[in-house]
Amino acid sequence: MTGEPFGLYIHIPFCSRKCAYCDFYSVTADDTLMDIYLSALSEQLEQWSQRLNGRKACSLYLGGGTPILFGAERLCKLLKVCAKHFGLEQAEITLEANPNHTDYDTLLTLRGAGYNRISFGVQSAADEELRQLTRAHTAAQARDAILSAQRAGFENISADLMLAIPGQTQQSMQHSVRFLSQLNVTHISAYLLKIEEGTPFYERRDALKLPDEDDTAALYLGAVQVLKQAGYRQYEISNFAKEGYTCRHNLLYWDCREYLGLGPAAHSFIGSERFAYPRDLQAFLAGSKPEPMGGGGEFEEYAMLRLRLNEGLAFEQAHKRYAFDEQMLLKRAQPLRQYGLCVCDENGIRLTPNGFLVSNYCIGKILA
Amino acid sequence: MSIDRDHIRNFCIIAHIDHGKSTLADRILEKTSAVAARDMSDQLLDNMELERERGITIKARAVRLSYTALNGETYDFNLIDTPGHVDFNYEVSRSLAACEGAVLVVDASQGIEAQTLANTYLAIDHDLEVVPVVNKIDLPAADPEKVCHEIEDVIGLPAMDAPRISAKAGINIEQVLERIVTDIPAPKGDDEAPLRALIFDSVYDAYKGVIVYVRVMEGVVRPGMTMRMMSTGAEFTVVEVGAMGATSLLPGDEIRSGEVGYITASIKNVKDTRVGDTITDAENPAAEPLPGYRKVNPMVFCGIYPADGAKYPDLRDALEKLQLNDAALSFEPETSVALGFGFRCGFLGLLHMEIIQERLEREYNLDLVTTAPSVIYLLHMTNGNDIYIDNPTNYPDPSLIASAEEPMVNAHIYTPSEYVGNIMDLCQERRGVFKDMKYLDTDRVDLHYALPLNEIVYDFFDALKSRSRGYASFDYELSGYEQSKLVKLDILLNGDVIDALSFIVHADKAYARARRMAEKLKDNIPRQMFEIPIQAAIGGKVIARETVKAMRKDVLAKCYGGDITRKKKLLEKQKEGKKRMRQFGTVEVPQEAFMSVLKLDE
Numbered sequence: 001m002t003g004e005p006f007g008l009y010i011h012i013p014f015c016s017r018k019c020a021y022c023d024f025y026s027v028t029a030d031d032t033l034m035d036i037y038l039s040a041l042s043e044q045l046e047q048w049s050q051r052l053n054g055r056k057a058c059s060l061y062l063g064g065g066t067p068i069l070f071g072a073e074r075l076c077k078l079l080k081v082c083a084k085h086f087g088l089e090q091a092e093i094t095l096e097a098n099p100n101h102t103d104y105d106t107l108l109t110l111r112g113a114g115y116n117r118i119s120f121g122v123q124s125a126a127d128e129e130l131r132q133l134t135r136a137h138t139a140a141q142a143r144d145a146i147l148s149a150q151r152a153g154f155e156n157i158s159a160d161l162m163l164a165i166p167g168q169t170q171q172s173m174q175h176s177v178r179f180l181s182q183l184n185v186t187h188i189s190a191y192l193l194k195i196e197e198g199t200p201f202y203e204r205r206d207a208l209k210l211p212d213e214d215d216t217a218a219l220y221l222g223a224v225q226v227l228k229q230a231g232y233r234q235y236e237i238s239n240f241a242k243e244g245y246t247c248r249h250n251l252l253y254w255d256c257r258e259y260l261g262l263g264p265a266a267h268s269f270i271g272s273e274r275f276a277y278p279r280d281l282q283a284f285l286a287g288s289k290p291e292p293m294g295g296g297g298e299f300e301e302y303a304m305l306r307l308r309l310n311e312g313l314a315f316e317q318a319h320k321r322y323a324f325d326e327q328m329l330l331k332r333a334q335p336l337r338q339y340g341l342c343v344c345d346e347n348g349i350r351l352t353p354n355g356f357l358v359s360n361y362c363i364g365k366i367l368a
Numbered sequence: 369m370s371i372d373r374d375h376i377r378n379f380c381i382i383a384h385i386d387h388g389k390s391t392l393a394d395r396i397l398e399k400t401s402a403v404a405a406r407d408m409s410d411q412l413l414d415n416m417e418l419e420r421e422r423g424i425t426i427k428a429r430a431v432r433l434s435y436t437a438l439n440g441e442t443y444d445f446n447l448i449d450t451p452g453h454v455d456f457n458y459e460v461s462r463s464l465a466a467c468e469g470a471v472l473v474v475d476a477s478q479g480i481e482a483q484t485l486a487n488t489y490l491a492i493d494h495d496l497e498v499v500p501v502v503n504k505i506d507l508p509a510a511d512p513e514k515v516c517h518e519i520e521d522v523i524g525l526p527a528m529d530a531p532r533i534s535a536k537a538g539i540n541i542e543q544v545l546e547r548i549v550t551d552i553p554a555p556k557g558d559d560e561a562p563l564r565a566l567i568f569d570s571v572y573d574a575y576k577g578v579i580v581y582v583r584v585m586e587g588v589v590r591p592g593m594t595m596r597m598m599s600t601g602a603e604f605t606v607v608e609v610g611a612m613g614a615t616s617l618l619p620g621d622e623i624r625s626g627e628v629g630y631i632t633a634s635i636k637n638v639k640d641t642r643v644g645d646t647i648t649d650a651e652n653p654a655a656e657p658l659p660g661y662r663k664v665n666p667m668v669f670c671g672i673y674p675a676d677g678a679k680y681p682d683l684r685d686a687l688e689k690l691q692l693n694d695a696a697l698s699f700e701p702e703t704s705v706a707l708g709f710g711f712r713c714g715f716l717g718l719l720h721m722e723i724i725q726e727r728l729e730r731e732y733n734l735d736l737v738t739t740a741p742s743v744i745y746l747l748h749m750t751n752g753n754d755i756y757i758d759n760p761t762n763y764p765d766p767s768l769i770a771s772a773e774e775p776m777v778n779a780h781i782y783t784p785s786e787y788v789g790n791i792m793d794l795c796q797e798r799r800g801v802f803k804d805m806k807y808l809d810t811d812r813v814d815l816h817y818a819l820p821l822n823e824i825v826y827d828f829f830d831a832l833k834s835r836s837r838g839y840a841s842f843d844y845e846l847s848g849y850e851q852s853k854l855v856k857l858d859i860l861l862n863g864d865v866i867d868a869l870s871f872i873v874h875a876d877k878a879y880a881r882a883r884r885m886a887e888k889l890k891d892n893i894p895r896q897m898f899e900i901p902i903q904a905a906i907g908g909k910v911i912a913r914e915t916v917k918a919m920r921k922d923v924l925a926k927c928y929g930g931d932i933t934r935k936k937k938l939l940e941k942q943k944e945g946k947k948r949m950r951q952f953g954t955v956e957v958p959q960e961a962f963m964s965v966l967k968l969d970e
Contacts, residue, residue, distance in 0.1 A: 009929050024928060063929050192925040217920040238925045253930050267930040276931065293933050304939055305932065335954075339897045358897075358922040364942030 007252040008057040011263030012067035020134040023196035025265035025279045026065040042081045049085035056087035059249035068097035072106045076113040092248040099145035100137035107152035119158040125179035126172045129165045158187035164216040181230035186245035224353045237356045256302040272297045312350030373626045380448040383473035384481035388503040392535040400433035432611040437549045446628035466568045466583030469497040469552030476510035482782045482841035500527045506534040557625025563587030563649040570641040572692035578635035590622045594650040598657040604633035666714025669758040673710030675735035680709045686732035706868040737959045741825045746773040760870040763856040773849040775821040783840035790835040798823035860903040882912035892961035895919035
């Protein structure tokens, strides 16, 4: 299977502080801890490379947390270790960053070291909404960060955009999209805010002026619309890109391809097994093994993931990897088509934006 | 079985639920060395898992014990355990009829409760010598003095010298055993008279067929005899007789008058051995059966359907097996547009219904959908006919009904006086008619109400408990039919009547019930791709309406570092959920929705 595409994910679990809606794994850290983490990662990278017989990766994604907090020096070293063990030739190499931690010199160093894609947690171009989200930056800082990145030579820039923020309107959402498109970002991830248990948002969910289901739906459909008008083609439920700028790493997930994830809470999928490191930095540093998360890669999982994509479940492509009964799937998809939730024909089944909005339901109907 | 009749004591233990009947039975078994310590598990007589868990006795059991009293003589004790619940009143009465005495257990902290009285009166009606015992004296809240006074004042039994015991801690159990010897009379009987044996219980055994538990009143029964059931005339050849040991059957040569024992006769079905029936000798039959036999009839009915239609044959097998041991359970096939193939089942009462449902789910691993319980209504038709209806589906066109009657019960509720207001409100809401109120002592009250049976079959007991912080107890007996204004309420989803949700209700309560039903359904039917109107209607007239709005958003937008486990779990859940979904035209209804409308008081 070494010829198949393969990705590398590294979790950098450090944040200067936690946003009130976030349930991702992160801690605060000083230089000492970060150095220890870097050596732990380097060790793991070497071990995994041996275990995987020097398998080459076509993408590297540094997610967080706030990876840029790791600092230019460590990030450069890390990339070197990754390249040493996993090749990364012609690879897409992404780093997540927050606008307020990003200065031109750092960006220049990173770009020089080989990082070629940067993903900013912009979330909104309305300062009031950023305050609601307890983000530590302003829209102006986001603009500066994006411009600095471009000056530093980053051509491929992604921005996260949050939908269904308390107080968000169609106007403010459109304003945020225009803000990003005017800055020529090449990729936008537009996520619906989800109130997760255990977060401060969850604790005060009743006091938050969250948009109701209908408004949320309208915001999502509106965003799909204005993003399209601005030249961003939807390729996944939450992902939009200018021509040629889809995220290769993301697509590995949705095409049910293999990837290795390192760091606490990072998930992997290798050789029909899914596994993940515990959400515990100390455990990772102590060398604890990843925990099995069950099998993976069977047709049902593949179809579930593919249906998140604009391309959908394309039968011809799928038949190259799986044997399955497409007539049965088409029969189950039929009622969804009547409600405009999917398009289905002899080529495959694709959800529409309306279908994406209720994709859990649709995927369940088609596969169960 | 050579012991003479003077040294036999046939007795039962009666008590309100949780007052310690089964624990006392266990202690008596221990003290009489009937059970080796290693065989002792808690509450030995409660065989069923469900009985142990709920702390109730569902089926009667009997056991023979040997006790050497302080006077140096050895006695045979036949302890007959009785079901403690009103649903099984008839079985209790037959068990009592097999005894000469009853040990009445009263909790030293709770005092007299509804079933204490109901069971005691039943025992006195059967001319039993009642031996009061005050239990749980080791509890901090115990007040044995007060409880003894209560027994004297309320029941009229001398109780000042009643044994004060703790069955749990094993305190003063010997006193109880001595009282059984001294206070309870030995049985009378005539071995020469034609055989008359009272059936007080029967169980099905895969090897021996039905094992019939009997008390021989007159005559002798031996293997090889041809015995006859006096109510049906059915005859069987006796294969084996004997006594019930604590852990196994003890075969013997005969059972003589005054004794308690078992008979096997290759009987295939407990229906042939009805509790209360009299067994006689076919060659030398008795002239008259023993008094008191009646066929027990179900009072409460509901539809039981397998959640997975393919499990219909399994459900039928399970019901047949349960019926082998439970002649009071009735069932016949029925079909519902909504639920497919299932059974209309009849029960003695609510507890009986719950127990059967639980046993089906637990012991037979079935996933069930049950419909709202119904009682039997009597309808006088305009053409002069009378019909009985236990299923809303069969409710005729209202224009053909001249008048209707519904079954009533006489209910006694025992409660600390502070909850009287709450409970009177509850009875009022349930269309109860106040009869009278008696103070048992300064702070405990006996409330007497006439209540329609259909008002107590749903959740009356739960409501009573919640409005009295669990302190009130409740007992009832059927008191006949009364004129009533009844209507049939239909539930429509997306315009279609869902037959399994129809029910018969008093006209004055129809609006409130309809609104509540519609709300419950709205909460329990998941949003779908289109709006679903829920309507409640009488005849063609809609009296309540709710809407399940169309689903707008159901998406896991984010993928965190390749973690797709949540999405997979969701898909698994959906697949699981699909099995529990019922399809009505285009509308999907989870079976929880059916169950939710049965619990309207929550």
